């Protein structure tokens with residue numbers, strides 16, 4: 451994949467990377483892949499950073515990175531890196547700054563004095579530079595920086611120069627919406643490479659689905675529809691193509707029905723995903739119309755299903771029509787309106 455190559459190249463060059471992509475575009479997968487590619491490379495010491503959500507301050511952040519180094523070096527056979535890391539950690543433990551057992555769940559900064567915080571920072575720089583001196587590049591992979599963009603931005607602002615001094619490479623991910631927040635100065639200069647994850651092209655998507663489903667199940671028109679419905683975002687592609695494949699297997703669609711059935715599944719799915727912000731009863735109405743077909747406010751089953759009277763149902767149906775979820779048609783010769791999915 452193009453993006454993997456870009457990141458590996460940046461890491462080799464010693465550049466910090468910000469990976470940007472929409473929700474579900476494959477940032478986590480990409481980082482996992484980078485880790486996999488680097489983990490046996492003797493020139494890199496790759497440290498995936500978890501539990502980012504528990505940090506509150508810059509000191510927490512450094513503490514977390516130190517623990518992650520420790521964690522990772524524990525998984526290594528006894529090596530120079532491992533000895534280096536352990537020695538530095540011993541200094542911190544000996545100085546009473548780190549507890550003897552490095553506890554992943556522990557929150558240190560509240561209890562740390564300013565001086566201790568500086569020592570942790572210093573020791574962290576030492577650990578990294580020691581590793582560097584052995585010709586090995588420390589690489590921190592930090593996923594989901596967008597979960598707390600302001601905090602991470604603040605931390606990177608205040609620690610920018612210190613982090614540079616470590617000589618380590620930092621790879622962070624964030625979604626498109628938080629990219630501008632993340633890149634406010636002075637953090638813009640911290641990231642020497644921005645790698646953007648783009649939506650999959652039609653051909654890439656077809657390739658991807660074939661591999662995922664281990665079969666070439668769909669007619670060309672259906673691939674086209676999935677591409678349109680998913681906007682080329684891997685998570686949406688996985689979800690919609692699975693949904694269609696499962697229904698197809700359950701209901702034994704004939705080849706002549708395939709396109710029409712798949713299209714109605716996608717249409718309903720779109721209606722449902724748009725309805726995320728609706729109230730519970732509004733969603734139930736959508737569900738009902740989807741499953742039972744066009745319905746009216748005098749539909750007794752629908753009233754019972756929602757446990758409401760006709761007047762209330764009229765309100766809900768009218769609102770759903772106004773929002774563009776349903777469309778109504780007059781039943782000829784009556785005042786009754788039939789509501790169906792607006793598609």
Ligand SMILES: Nc1ncnc2c1ncn2[C@@H]1O[C@H](COP(=O)(O)OP(=O)(O)OP(=O)(O)O)[C@@H](O)[C@H]1O
Nearest residue numbers: 471472473474475476477478479480658684685688
């Ligand atoms: N290049 C790819 N090829 C195949 N499948 C992929 C690819 N990238 C992502 N996927 C699949 O797409 C889905 C979403 O990917 P992932 O969780 O990595 O996205 P994300 O950008 O980290 O999402 P979020 O913004 O929610 O953190 C996963 O099921 C993953 O297996």
Ligand SMILES: [Mg+2]
Nearest residue numbers: 477478479594
């Ligand atoms: Mg992710």
